Amino acid sequence: MSTSQKDLKLKKRSFSAFLGNMVRQQLFIPVAALLILVLFNLIMDPSFFKIELGHNSAGDPVLSGYLITIIDYASELAILAIGMTLVTSASGGQDISVGAAMAIAGSVVLRVLCGNNPRPEHMQTSIIVAFLIAVLVSMCFGAFNGMLVAFFKIQPMVATLILYTAGRSIAAWINKNKLPVISDPSFGYFGNSIPGIPLPTPIFIAVICMIIIAVVLKFTNLRLYSQSVGINSSSSRLNGINPQMVKFLTFVILGVCVAVAGFIKVSRLSTINYSVIAKDIEMDAILAVALGGNSLGGGKFNMKASIIGAYVIQFLTTTLTKFKVNSTAIPAYKAVVVIILVVLSAPIVREKMGTLRKKLARSKGNVGKEVA
Amino acid sequence: MKKLVSILLTAAFVATMAIGMCACSKSEDDGDKLIKVGIINNDPNESGYRTANDNDMKATFTKENGYDASFAYSLKNEEQIAAAQKFIQDEVDYLLISAAGTSGWDSVLKDAKDAGIKVILFDRTIDADESLYEASIVSDMAKEGETAVDWLASQNLSEYNVIHIQGVMGSSAQIGRSGALDAKVAAEDNWNIVTQQTAEWNAENAQQIVQAVIDSGESFNVIYAENDDMAKGAVQALDKANISHGVGKDVIVIGFDCNKWALEELLAGNWNYDGQCNPFQASYIDDIIKNGAKQKVVIMEEKGFDATTITQDDVDKYGI
Structure with a gap:
């Protein structure tokens, strides 16, 4: 065997080891899903990735294109995914009330800005005050859920079911069942774009949230x-x-x-519809x-994997919308893709795949020896 | 200890619910002069339509008008049926029902009939024998759609490229409003559907659907949204892409339900048409109770507003 062949073999082995490592990485599944979606769109219609600089009706420059749309609309989901990941990790359960809680947060923002008149000419307070109150x-609602879960030891899904059912009514009650509309354009900046900046603002808000959580972590x-609490709460208690x-x-x-996600949501339309705002977002x-x-x-x-997961979901939604999948069939398509992805990323399947790969590698090695 | 706490908590929840239910249907006895009506409606928070509908009911069935009204709200059929049974026990004179679901009402309506209680359905019909109720007062959603499509046809565009944004699939409003447009598109050569998707009454989904069409570069000149919220979302996407809309502009915007803010958009010329879905059934019911029912199915009069002819009076009168 010549040296060059040996080198090649070594390289091959290191490459396959590298691949194996990649596959074992937690980031692999969401990134692979994203790549598949990108490839699919690239093959079906390369213009999917076209980004154009245009103007909106107010004459301000805006970038437009599917990619911008995806990153824009995934912002709320990415922000929610940050919190949901932490809750999942520590409590071993999920908060299913986030959609209803977003309705409450949005309703509070509008209530503070509108005061008693649902159709104000001018905002009653500055936006930042309204935002902080909503936060x-x-x-407080988060603390309520947290209290039920942490101190009363109620299953997170059951504990948050309370707010899930009551939240939208609370949101409506906050605004006395009225539908406030804010006509001041500056309120819309946070859900659309700030004049002069061509990228939608939610993208920046999401990035700021990501930076904050990165720094905190x-x-x-x-x-x-x-x-450690999520893995074994009693042993972590013993450790102080x-x-x-x-x-x-x-x-x-x-x-x-x-609160941040709810604020973006109401800012997008400068109004709220209690029964449909952020509907089913908890599942996403x-x-x-x-x-x-x-x-x-x-x-x-x-955390990174969760955030990429959020963008994958929006990518999928936009792709399905783009290909004009029959409106009644969209959830079914989504479900199929989701089942595949979730099964693939399930720890048991990954373990099984790992052992399978090892077995394959061993049998290959054996074959090689026998031939030699 | 923990067990005790959880039992107490459960008891507290049950008690709260029980009190809540009682509070809904409590009413003072005020002699025999008043007509006792039990009103079963959907949750007023459901939509602007429902809020207006509930306010209208409350304004009409007052003591001054000779009524003793009790209200029960639920979006769930079983809870509504339970409320109906309770009203029957309370011996109301009239039972007014806007049913959440169409089936399962037969037995409770028979009970009502046996007890001599007259039933009037409003807003929604149910699958039950006609003899079980006095009258039903409904909107004709198909007619709403037809009126809008006829108006659109009267605009005499050389070509109609329509973005059709649907409501929750299977709802009566969606079926009626989609049906008229579908029929027209099938019949005419110059009517095309650019995209037809459901936004489930949600403004943001509508925005995404229109955004997807804009991003794809396809041309369109009509947005047919099956409610005002979705039309608003669609317009948001148009504004973002600098596509002009409204009276005499590139894209015709059609909405439904006549929310006040939507009619104001019409008045400002930003939208072109809004179809009414009349939530004011109370006066019809009042008439039936006082003068008797003339026909089984009463279809309410519903208008469509054109941005070129709408006035401030219309906004004030018909906006919900």
Whole structure:
């Protein structure tokens, strides 16, 4: 055997090892799903990736194109996925009330801005005040959920079911059943785009949220604590972590995420419809966490994977809309894709695939020896 | 200890619910002069339509008008039926029902008939024998669609490329409003559907659907949205792409339901047409109770508003 052949073999082995490593990475599934969607669109219609600089009706420059649309509309989902990942990790369950809680947050924003008149000429307070109040209220509702889960030890899905059923009525009650509309264009900046900046604002808000959570995870013990509580809460208590406090805290953080997402949602249209705003978004948020390959039973988590999961979901939705899939069939298509992705990213399947791969590699090695 | 807490908590929830239910149907006894009506409606938060409908009911069935009204709200059929049974026990004179679902009402309506209670359906019909109710007051959704499509046809465009945004599939409003457009598109050569998708009454989904069409570069000149919220979402997408819409502009915008803010858009010339879905059934019911029913099915009069002819009076009178 010549040296060059040996080199080649070595290279091959290291390459396959590299591939194996890649596949084992948690990020692999969401990234692969994203790549498949990108490839599919590239083959079907390359113009999918065209981005154009145009003007909106106010004469301000805006970038448009499917990619921008996807990144724009996935913003709320990505922000929710951040909070949902933490809650999932620490409590081993999911918050199904985020959609209803977003309706509440949005309703609070509008109530504060409108005052008693649902159709104000001018906003009553500055937007930042309204936003901060919404954050506070949303944190309280998060704390309510967190309290039920952490201190009363109620299953998260059951505990949040309360707010899930009551939330939209509470949202309507906050505005006395009226449908406020804000005519001041500056309120719409946060859900659309700021004049002069061609990218939609939600993208920036989502990026800011991601940076904040990255910094928090880097410089605090949040990751370690929530993971250890999720893996084994009694042993983490023995190690001096207060599991109830950690669980409670993750729900409050999710509350903040909900407020930000709800704020973007109402800003997009400058109004609210209590029964349909952010409808079914809780399922998409949980899905984003699952797509990221995170165990829904709690424990270790990968924040990046969850966020990419959120973008995959929006990518899928936009792709289906683009190809004019029959409107009644969209959920079915989505379900099929989701089943495949979730099954592939399930820990058991990954383990099985790992052993299968090892077996294959071993049998190959054996064959090689026999020939020699 | 934990068990005790959880039992207490459960008891508290049950108690709250029970109190809540009682509160809905509590009413003072005020002699025999008043006509006792039990009103079963959908949750007023459901939509602007429902809010207007509920307010209209409350404004009409007052003590001053000679009524003693009790209200029960639910979006669930079983809960509505349970409320109806309760009203029958309370011996109301009239039972007014806007049913959440179309089936399952037979036995409770028979009970009502045996008890001598007259039933009037409003807004929604149910699958039950006609003899079981006095009258039903409904909107004709198919006619709403036809009126809108006829108006659109009267615009005499050389070509109609329509983005059709549908409501929740299978709802009576969606079936009626889609049916008229589908029939026209099938009949005429110059009517084309650019895309036909459901936004489930949701403004943001509508925005995404229109955005997808704009991104694909296909041309269109009509947006047919089956409610105002979705039309608003669609317009948002148009504004983003600098596509002009409204009276004398590139794209014709059609909405339904006549929300006040939507009629104001019409008045400003930003939209072209809005079809009414009349939520004001109370006066019809009042008439039937006081003068008797003349026919089984009463179809309410419904208008369509054209942006070129709408006035501020219309906005104030018909906006919900």
